[in-house]
Amino acid sequence: MDVSKDTTQTPAPATAVPDDAPPTVKRRLRVITLIATFGGLLFGYDTGVINGALPYMTEDLGLTPFTEGMVTSSLLLGAALGAVTGGRLSDGRGRRRTILTLAVLFFIGALGCTLAPNTAIMVVARFVLGLAVGGASVTVPVYLAEVSPAERRGALVTRNELMIVSGQLLAFTSNAIIARVGGESGGVWRWMLVIATIPAVVLWFGMLVMPESPRWLASQSRFNEALDVLKQVRSQQRAEAELAEVSALAVKDEQEKLGGWQDMKSTPWVRKLMFVGFGIAIVQQITGVNTIMYYGTQILTDAGFTADSALTANIANGVISVLATFVGIWLLGRVARRPMLMAGQMGTTAALLLIGVFSLALPSGDGRAYAVLAMTVTFLAFQQGAISPVTWLMLSEIFPMRMRGFGMGVAAVVLWLTNFVIGLVFPSLVDGIGISNTFFLFVLAGLFSLAFVKLYVPETKGRTLETLEAELKARYS
Secondary structure, X not given: OOOOOOOOOOOOOHHHOOOOOOHHHHHHHHHHXXXXXXXXXXXXXXXXXXXXXXXXXXHHXXXXXXXXXXXXHHHHHHHHHHHHHHHHHHHXXXXXXXXXXXXXXXXXHHHHHHHOOOHHHXXXXXXXXXXXXXXXXXXXXXXXXXXXXXXXXXXXXXXXXXXXXXXXXXXXXXXXXXXXXXXXXXOHHHHHHHOOHHHHHHHHHHHOOXXXXXXXXXXXXXXXXHHHHHHHHOOHHHXXXXXXXXXXXXXXXXXXXXXXXXXXXXXXXXXXXXXXXXXXXXXXXXXXXXXXXXXXXXXXXXXXXXXXXXXXXXXXXXXXXXXXXXXXXXXXXXXXXXXXXXXXXXXXXXXXXXXXXXXHHOXXXXXXXXXXXXXXXXXXXXXXXXXXXXXXXXXXXXXXXXXXHHHHHHXXXXXXXXXXXXXXXXXXXXXXXXXXXXXXXXXXHHHHHHHHHHHHOOOOOOOOHHHHHHHHHHHHO
């Protein structure tokens, strides 16, 4: 099928064509989603496992509060670099090949952390792991967004968020089990870390037989290959209609030379979109979500739980994250993105305020411990049920096709650097001003985030990526 000619006409929207695909085609789309989201599972496990491993690692490696922060945040610094590198690589070499490379990095990083003999090697290995986490945070949502039909994009892209929180739950659960079985034996944290090598192997072998993104193929003028992939996940009629829409935009983007830093700086509407993307990324992080994901066990210990009880209680955070993400997937099919993001901001800000109040006002003991646990669970319900799924979904949607990986990569750099700074300074903040005042700072940040979403974030629900690109170009030009 030659679609490189006669691209001046605007094709009919693909969403106007019903997708009456046979069951085998729908099953193929489910398999692609499952395999690709193993990248999200690894993202979740490798960021969550430090929560329970850190106390044991601290004793074995002789960590100080500063080196604790370095071990935790070195992954985040690596993720910032991995996000922009992964985004650039996925635009240049393809989404599928990039995910295969990331699977290798996941394996090497996890093995390096497991075998680390000292703090320096641990920091380096966590940085390598971060490269993989950052690359996956960009490439997997973009891959899913570009493979998904418009009407199912929200649900399918958010499956990656479900796998992230499932990975975190797996980390919290395995940490608790290994700690109880291993007790105080030296190196128990190494068993917690080595588990991550298994899904890395599954991801690599699985992606060997997955197709490339049809939109990436179209952006490289490989239209026949793009059509072949679309036929795997759409009905024949829908695949042809969608390719006509995609190819017309691909030729237009090629003429405009969209694709990198220079284009971002010289194209006003793209610059404005980058500003929005940066804001969405920062909004997701300054809720303080990863202070609970990385330091949740310590927060609960400070609130009054014993060390073993805190590890077990922290599983509740993982469970509610998974359940809330299921709710988020359901809501995304029924509720607009922007109001959902604002509702999540209001819920997390209120929960953080109450964590600070309870930590300040209640005496140490079971009452304060369970009150803080209840609020961390409430916080995660709003965060994982609204803010996180909408964040990764919108970042995978808003950028032009030829620079979608690059644009999301740059926005993810901002996200991971914000995460890095928070992960690095949180232990020092708690040590310096106390846990209550630290959470009050996050409350203040939440109010600024709410104002930003209300003023600047566009709605993206219910459009094909091509229609959305045209709308955003008109809005910001």
